[in-house]
Amino acid sequence: MLVNETFAAYSNIFVYGSMAAYTVAMFAFAISLASTRGRDLVPAAPAVAEAATGGVALATRVVTTLGGPDDGARPPGRRAGNIGMSVTWLATILLGIALALRGLSVGRVPWGNMYEFSLTSAFAISLAFVVLSLKRDLRWLGIFVVIPVLLTLGLAVTVLYTEAAQLVPALKSYWLVIHVSAAVVCGGAFCVGAAVTCLFLVADAGERRAVAGKPYFLDGLARRLPASNALDAMAYRIHAFMFPLWTFAIVAGAIWAENAWGRYWGWDPKETWAFITWVAYAAYLHARATAGWKGRKASVIALIAFGCFVFNYFGVNMLITGLHSYSGV
Amino acid sequence: MGKRFWGFAMSGIDAGNGADLAAEEPTTDASTDASTDASTEASAEPSTPALSTQPVQTDPVGLGLLGWLRWVWRTLTSMRTALVLLFLLALASIPGSIFPQRGSAPVKVTQYITDKPVLGRFMDKIGMFDVFASPWFAAIYILLFVSLAGCVLPRTMQHWRILRSRPPVAPRNLSRLDEYRVLNVDANSQAVLDDAAGILRRQRWRVDTSQFDGATGWVAAEKGYARETGNLVFHLALLGLLTAVGLGALLGFRGTVIVREGSSFADTRAQFDSFAPGRWFNDSSLPPFAFTLTDFVADYQRGGQQNGAAREFSAKVKLTSEPGSAPEARTIEVNDPLVVDGVKTFLVGHGYAPTITVRDTKGQVIFRDSVVFLPQDGNYTSTGVAKVPDTVPQLGLQGFFLPTAAVDAVLGPHSTFPAPDDPAVFISAWVGDLGLDSGRAQSVYKLDTSAMQRLGIEALRPGESWTLPGGHGTVTLDGYVEWASFTVARDPGKGFALASAIAAIAGLALSLLVRRRRVWVRVSLAGNGDTVVEVAGMTRSEHATVSDDVEELTTALVASARISSSTPAGA
Numbered sequence: 001m002l003v004n005e006t007f008a009a010y011s012n013i014f015v016y017g018s019m020a021a022y023t024v025a026m027f028a029f030a031i032s033l034a035s036t037r038g039r040d041l042v043p044a045a046p047a048v049a050e051a052a053t054g055g056v057a058l059a060t061r062v063v064t065t066l067g068g069p070d071d072g073a074r075p076p077g078r079r080a081g082n083i084g085m086s087v088t089w090l091a092t093i094l095l096g097i098a099l100a101l102r103g104l105s106v107g108r109v110p111w112g113n114m115y116e117f118s119l120t121s122a123f124a125i126s127l128a129f130v131v132l133s134l135k136r137d138l139r140w141l142g143i144f145v146v147i148p149v150l151l152t153l154g155l156a157v158t159v160l161y162t163e164a165a166q167l168v169p170a171l172k173s174y175w176l177v178i179h180v181s182a183a184v185v186c187g188g189a190f191c192v193g194a195a196v197t198c199l200f201l202v203a204d205a206g207e208r209r210a211v212a213g214k215p216y217f218l219d220g221l222a223r224r225l226p227a228s229n230a231l232d233a234m235a236y237r238i239h240a241f242m243f244p245l246w247t248f249a250i251v252a253g254a255i256w257a258e259n260a261w262g263r264y265w266g267w268d269p270k271e272t273w274a275f276i277t278w279v280a281y282a283a284y285l286h287a288r289a290t291a292g293w294k295g296r297k298a299s300v301i302a303l304i305a306f307g308c309f310v311f312n313y314f315g316v317n318m319l320i321t322g323l324h325s326y327s328g329v
Numbered sequence: 330m331g332k333r334f335w336g337f338a339m340s341g342i343d344a345g346n347g348a349d350l351a352a353e354e355p356t357t358d359a360s361t362d363a364s365t366d367a368s369t370e371a372s373a374e375p376s377t378p379a380l381s382t383q384p385v386q387t388d389p390v391g392l393g394l395l396g397w398l399r400w401v402w403r404t405l406t407s408m409r410t411a412l413v414l415l416f417l418l419a420l421a422s423i424p425g426s427i428f429p430q431r432g433s434a435p436v437k438v439t440q441y442i443t444d445k446p447v448l449g450r451f452m453d454k455i456g457m458f459d460v461f462a463s464p465w466f467a468a469i470y471i472l473l474f475v476s477l478a479g480c481v482l483p484r485t486m487q488h489w490r491i492l493r494s495r496p497p498v499a500p501r502n503l504s505r506l507d508e509y510r511v512l513n514v515d516a517n518s519q520a521v522l523d524d525a526a527g528i529l530r531r532q533r534w535r536v537d538t539s540q541f542d543g544a545t546g547w548v549a550a551e552k553g554y555a556r557e558t559g560n561l562v563f564h565l566a567l568l569g570l571l572t573a574v575g576l577g578a579l580l581g582f583r584g585t586v587i588v589r590e591g592s593s594f595a596d597t598r599a600q601f602d603s604f605a606p607g608r609w610f611n612d613s614s615l616p617p618f619a620f621t622l623t624d625f626v627a628d629y630q631r632g633g634q635q636n637g638a639a640r641e642f643s644a645k646v647k648l649t650s651e652p653g654s655a656p657e658a659r660t661i662e663v664n665d666p667l668v669v670d671g672v673k674t675f676l677v678g679h680g681y682a683p684t685i686t687v688r689d690t691k692g693q694v695i696f697r698d699s700v701v702f703l704p705q706d707g708n709y710t711s712t713g714v715a716k717v718p719d720t721v722p723q724l725g726l727q728g729f730f731l732p733t734a735a736v737d738a739v740l741g742p743h744s745t746f747p748a749p750d751d752p753a754v755f756i757s758a759w760v761g762d763l764g765l766d767s768g769r770a771q772s773v774y775k776l777d778t779s780a781m782q783r784l785g786i787e788a789l790r791p792g793e794s795w796t797l798p799g800g801h802g803t804v805t806l807d808g809y810v811e812w813a814s815f816t817v818a819r820d821p822g823k824g825f826a827l828a829s830a831i832a833a834i835a836g837l838a839l840s841l842l843v844r845r846r847r848v849w850v851r852v853s854l855a856g857n858g859d860t861v862v863e864v865a866g867m868t869r870s871e872h873a874t875v876s877d878d879v880e881e882l883t884t885a886l887v888a889s890a891r892i893s894s895s896t897p898a899g900a
Binding site for chain 2: 165232236243247261264276286288316
């Protein structure tokens with residue numbers, strides 16, 4: 001089958017268009033964050049109102065929201081955050097169109113080389129963010145998601161760019177669709193999870209220093225973030241939701257490997273690092289249940305695990321020769 | 330004692346249930362609930378530090394053998410140890426991805442040891458080239474699985490008991506729970522209790538009820554047992570997976586073979602170029618099939634950035650599935666193996682085999698064969714060797730096969746495209762002793778030139794001949810055939826492995842996504858004769874909420890026909 005050059009060219013235009021939109025979103029989110037008033041890092045006394053009626057106590061609990069302390073934002077900040085969200089939606093759609101055109105130009109899923117994987121990963125990160133933002137206000141998170149998306153796209157168009165072409169025989173399998181889509185979705189969500197985990201560490205450190213009355217160099221950022229326990233809960237939910245999918249991605253890869261190479265597990269570098277990533281995320285989930293490891297230490301493990309994931313994606317393909325070396329990087 | 334021990338030891342295995350045992354939880358852990366119903370009333374108090382996940386590190390000194398063993402077992406099955414072992418497992422895997430491994434790249438290992446003899450031999454000794462088969466790697470995962478089994482098996486029995494027991498009775502002070510609603514209703518107390526039980530049963534809660542005794546009555550309900558079930562299934566499935574991997578390695582086999590176009594392969598051990606049977610493998614389990622490679626088809630991208638990238642590989646074979654049966658045409662492709670009696674034959678590589686004829690000075694053919702040349706780069710610049718022992722002095726040929734030939738000053742003879750657009754060989758001829766009689770094993774791809782003299786080098790296109798200097802005969806390139814390499818493998822454990830993997834994913838999804846939660850409804854009489862209805866809930870899962878359940882139950886109770894009017898207490 002031939003390559004439709006027109007579609008491929010339009011795909012590139014849409015990629016650049018989405019990058020322009022992400023850049024606009026990045027500035028909008030930056031302005032939004034900067035003009036947020038921020039919160040007091042020293043926690044207020046727990047607001048438990050006790051009303052005794054006939055000997056029955058009515059307890060009202062403080063519900064932590066993920067809304068972020070944006071409610072007090074001055075109008076320009078609020079507007080900038082909204083613009084950031086809208087432009088991120090637009091950029092995500094543009095990138096989705098770019099991927100669709102790329103796929104149409106070669107009549108297959110656009111997952112044949114590192115350039116296409118990177119576009120898809122950026123799309124997955126962005127999609128994970130906008131989908132999560134449907135249920136909660138995530139304007140505070142915007143800039144920390146848009147920056148990795150832009151970095152991924154930048155790397156894709158400069159270092160990894162590969163012309164649209166047919167697949168190598170090794171990738172011609174319906175398992176490509178199953179295995180790669182699961183892995184890429186995990187990558188996108190793990191990236192958002194890592195961003196939230198970093199912000200948890202900032203907020204947590206800010207709160208600790210504030211209680212201790214010590215200065216903190218990221219105080220300005222910490223005050224503009226939601227409470228650390230809310231961030232921790234959000235990071236945990238993302239990781240807990242993605243861990244079974246990551247397991248599935250590895251198992252799907254193993255089934256494909258069995259069908260292509262005659263063994264379902266052969267400690268190929270890619271397999272080894274997928275395993276290391278899996279073990280690291282498993283360690284994170286276990287650490288959360290271990291006294292003395294909750295909170296900061298567990299979060300650091302989650303970041304190490306994400307580091308393993310990123311290394312598996314870039315490092316293994318570029319530095320180590322193995323069965324997962326693709327054409328055009 | 331033992332019970333409490335398992336309570337904390339096993340909490341380690343389950344990340345999701347970590348909060349069950351966290352200090353801020355208002356009830357004690359499941360084992361207490363299950364075993365001591367009478368004490369549950371008091372369990373609304375914050376749990377004691379003994380329920381933390383931290384193992385009790387009692388000093389083993391002076392405890393005697395039994396005490397020591399118990400201490401070792403406790404430490405091994407503790408969460409902390411499991412965490413450390415997980416870290417070690419990840420760390421220990423890293424060298425396996427950095428250094429060449431015998432299992433996948435034996436040639437590179439030999440090369441590494443040749444290049445750096447001292448370091449290489451030391452690394453070989455400590456298993457750096459066989460990481461995943463090394464004793465220290467095995468030690469880590471065996472300890473991890475012992476730790477896992479030590480946690481999961483007792484916990485399974487405990488969960489089994491809980492599955493058959495009733496939900497715990499209501500704590501005395503419901504208002505201290507995560508979620509709490511209270512209503513004053515103008516309705517019969519027993520009717521409210523019946524309604525609550527009915528609503529909860531319809532929503533598939535496990536429900537326990539008490540009668541209204543004139544002063545108070547309650548309904549207790551619990552949901553989300555699948556969380557712990559899933560958690561246990563996941564960890565048991567990992568044990569199953571390890572068993573499957575072990576069984577496959579013991580009973581299966583794996584062999585590789587290179588077959589030239591026009592040649593045949595029969596599935597017997599002697600025909601493999603390399604053969605790795607499991608320890609319990611029996612030759613009689615090799616199905617007696619055979620095939621002839623009739624044609625190998627390859628297609629490559631022409632032009633563009635990915636010029637030369639492979640687009641299609643397919644091996645056309647004539648298969649004889651058992652001796653005497655009629656041959657049938659089959660195609661083996663990448664991702665599409667040939668399956669005969671559970672043995673799969675995979676297409677894993679290909680290359681060229683130039684057909685070389687050597688004649689002596691009288692024109693007598695002393696050698697004619699299609700010699701397998703091994704590809705060295707993506708454009709199939711291939712190297713190979715032909716040995717002609719039946720002449721005096723012996724003759725050796727070594728050289729390049731270039732499917733699309735080019736020569737330049739830097740690269741020397743090389744190929745510029747993987748397809749045979751302009752095939753040629755560059756051959757150098759040697760005379761002397763091939764060293765075949767020395768008794769030392771020789772590679773068919775290497776020429777030992779230590780006792781040989783070089784005659785010269787010549788480029789040949791198909792059909793061309795080269796008269797060797799010094800009256801040593803002629804070398805002719807008749808043409809070439811393509812060869813394909815196949816991996817033939819059977820892994821009897823893979824079905825079990827797949828089943829384990831599916832169970833693991835299902836278990837994982839349940840254990841991370843299902844919320845274990847409890848709700849209670851208590852009715853009592855208010856001073857004015859109204860019925861006070863308290864609805865409360867708590868969750869046993871980390872970062873989960875029970876507020877939607879409590880809200881839904883409260884709304885349903887209010888909507889229930891038997892409650893004629895209601896006012897939130899204290900409002």
